[in-house]
Amino acid sequence: MPELPEAETVARTIYPHICNCVFTDSQLLRSATLHPLSLPLSALNNLVIRGTRRRGKLIIFDLGSANNQSDAMSPSILLFHLRMTGRLMARNGAEDPIKHTRCYFNLRKPDGDAVRLFFNDTRAFGQIFAATPHLLDSWDFWRNLGPEPLEIDTDTFAQRLNSNRAIKIALMDQSVVAGIGNIYADESLFKSGINPLRPAKSLSMEEVDTLLHSMQDVLRLSISQCGSSIRDYVDADGNAGSFQNSFTVYGRGGKNCYNCGQPLEKMKVGGRATVFCKECQK
DNA sequence: AGCGGGACCTGTGGGC
DNA sequence: TGCCCACAGGTCCCGC
Numbered sequence: 001m002p003e004l005p006e007a008e009t010v011a012r013t014i015y016p017h018i019c020n021c022v023f024t025d026s027q028l029l030r031s032a033t034l035h036p037l038s039l040p041l042s043a044l045n046n047l048v049i050r051g052t053r054r055r056g057k058l059i060i061f062d063l064g065s066a067n068n069q070s071d072a073m074s075p076s077i078l079l080f081h082l083r084m085t086g087r088l089m090a091r092n093g094a095e096d097p098i099k100h101t102r103c104y105f106n107l108r109k110p111d112g113d114a115v116r117l118f119f120n121d122t123r124a125f126g127q128i129f130a131a132t133p134h135l136l137d138s139w140d141f142w143r144n145l146g147p148e149p150l151e152i153d154t155d156t157f158a159q160r161l162n163s164n165r166a167i168k169i170a171l172m173d174q175s176v177v178a179g180i181g182n183i184y185a186d187e188s189l190f191k192s193g194i195n196p197l198r199p200a201k202s203l204s205m206e207e208v209d210t211l212l213h214s215m216q217d218v219l220r221l222s223i224s225q226c227g228s229s230i231r232d233y234v235d236a237d238g239n240a241g242s243f244q245n246s247f248t249v250y251g252r253g254g255k256n257c258y259n260c261g262q263p264l265e266k267m268k269v270g271g272r273a274t275v276f277c278k279e280c281q282k
Numbered sequence: 283a284g285c286g287g288g289a290c291c292t293g294t295g296g297g298c
Numbered sequence: 299t300g301c302c303c304a305c306a307g308g309t310c311c312c313g314c
Contacts, residue, residue: 003308032290057308084307085292100292123291125308141309165284174309182307230306271286272307 002082003057004149004179005222005243006233010088011054013226014117014236017090021107021115022048022066033102033119035129037139039075044105044130047074056145056178057081059088077136079129080119086126089236090117103128144175149215152177158208161200168196169270171215180215182272183228183250188215190249195281196274221246249275 002010026041028034034041047063054060061078065071080088085100090107095116097104102124105117119128129139136142146160160176161167170176171185180188189196192214194207203211222228227241230251234240244251248258253266257277266275 081308083291083309121291122293123307125291163284169284172308273305 002084002086002227002233003181003184004054005184005219006227006235006241007054007057007059007082007179008223009227009235009241010082011052011059013239014059014088014090015052017236018049018061018107018115018117019051020048020110022046024106024108024114026103026105027097028103029097030102030124033121033124033126033128035079035127035139037131037135038128039130039132039135041103041105041128041130043075044078049078049107054179055148056174057181072132075130075132075135077129077131077133079127079131079136081127081129082121083123083125083127085122085233087120087234088117089120089238090115092116100124102126141174146173146175146177149177149179149212150219152212154205154209154212157212158203158205161203161208163200165200166196166269167194167198167200167203167211168274170200172270172272179219182274183230183247184215184218184222186250186275187218187248190276190281191215191218193281195278196269196276249277251275 023044026044028041046066048066049061050064051062059080063076063078093114098120100120100122101118102121103119107115107117109115161170163170168185168189171180192211194211222243225241225243226235228243229240230244249264252264253275254263257264257280260279262279264275265278
């Protein structure tokens with residue numbers, strides 16, 4: 001399930017395939033894949049991809065004008081949210097779309113060769129959003145996106161956790177911090193020894209500090225392993241990540257805790273499968 | 283404010 | 299082998 005480390009990996013691995021490429025045209029094969037607030041994909045024509053980056057779970061392409069003329073009405077950003085099963089991949093030439101291709105973009109490389117960028121998504125939850133900065137600010141989700149977990153300090157994190165909600169729910173709330181989903185919430189809470197059901201505001205300053213650094217360690221380790229591959233996820237080169245081999249609790253309900261040996265609890269928290277050790281997480 | 287549950291999707295895997 | 303159904307999960311939306 002693409003979360004922060006997977007989005008980071010895709011943003012990094014897609015870059016060499018599409019940097020400085022110009023959009024020639026686009027095919028949207030499933031209309032709902034385009035965000036309702038997005039500009040039409042035809043607005044991308046003749047724009048160039050200057051760079052790729054990540055914000056939370058979103059993959060961002062920064063666009064420019066191919067002829068260096070600025071136009072306030074043309075999109076400067078193309079966003080991708082992979083949700084659960086979205087994949088972004090580039091192929092030379094004009095390869096055919098596959099069953100789950102929701103959209104593809106025809107690009108022209110600086111040397112004139114053709115590249116086709118595919119957005120494939122089995123479950124069809126993923127979305128694409130072409131926007132001006134102004135348009136992006138009209139999107140509540142974007143405007144409310146919390147800070148990057150790898151960039152905040154303990155005081156900021158503590159302020160944002162001032163809520164009675166279960167700590168796991170707060171961690172996955174994208175307006176608290178951006179990029180944490182089910183996997184990294186469970187893994188971070190286990191590493192920090194905190195029970196996922198604890199009210200967020202019940203954590204001491206020391207616990208908040210421990211949680212922040214555990215979360216950052218987990219995210220950095222996963223990024224270094226190119227993310228976690230469960231079922232669908234692969235990077236832009238089609239390579240699987242390997243962080244799934246480092247899972248301590250996610251997907252291990254009923255199995256023994258690596259720390260104390262007791263069986264791990266599995267329950268629903270906020271409607272999502274949650275695994276933790278009731279001995280080690282207080 | 284915050285929670286639970288449904289909707290959106292489709293492939294997988296367990297149970298019978 | 300085949301059928302059914304629960305499950306996976308990020309976000310939005312609705313009702314309590």
